[in-house]
Amino acid sequence: MMKERMKVSLPPEVKKYIQSYMRxxxxxxxxxxxxxxxxxxxxxxxxxxxxxxxxxxxxxxxxNGLLVKERLHMRD
Structure with a gap:
């Protein structure tokens, strides 16, 4: 899998979530x-x-089953 370097800015709560996920x-x-x-x-x-x-x-x-049943009932 090819990887690409990126520079991102994250809110502090997202950074904490990622760090806890890593641990x-x-x-x-x-x-x-x-x-x-x-x-x-x-x-x-x-x-x-x-x-x-x-x-x-x-x-x-x-x-569909109900419709078939109702059609048969109406026919009778």
Whole structure:
């Protein structure tokens, strides 16, 4: 993986968060911590998106089932 040097300014609370993350995960470099935080965020976002898609699919199937049942009931 190619790395690029950047100079960033962070609020003090963000800097404290990154430093505590580094201690917790035994990381030596700030860039590694920021990369892992971003990766974890992406994975959490993907899980959330997948979860929403599953809910929409389940609700859609349920509604379709109700419509089929109602159509059969109306036909009788």
């Amino acid at each position: 917790e995960h035994h990381l030596s470099f700030t860039g590694d911590a920021i990369s892992r935080i971003c990766q974890e965020h992406e994975e959490a976002q993907k899980k959330e998106d997948d979860s929403i898609k599953k809910i929409v699919k389940d609700v859609t199937q349920h509604i």
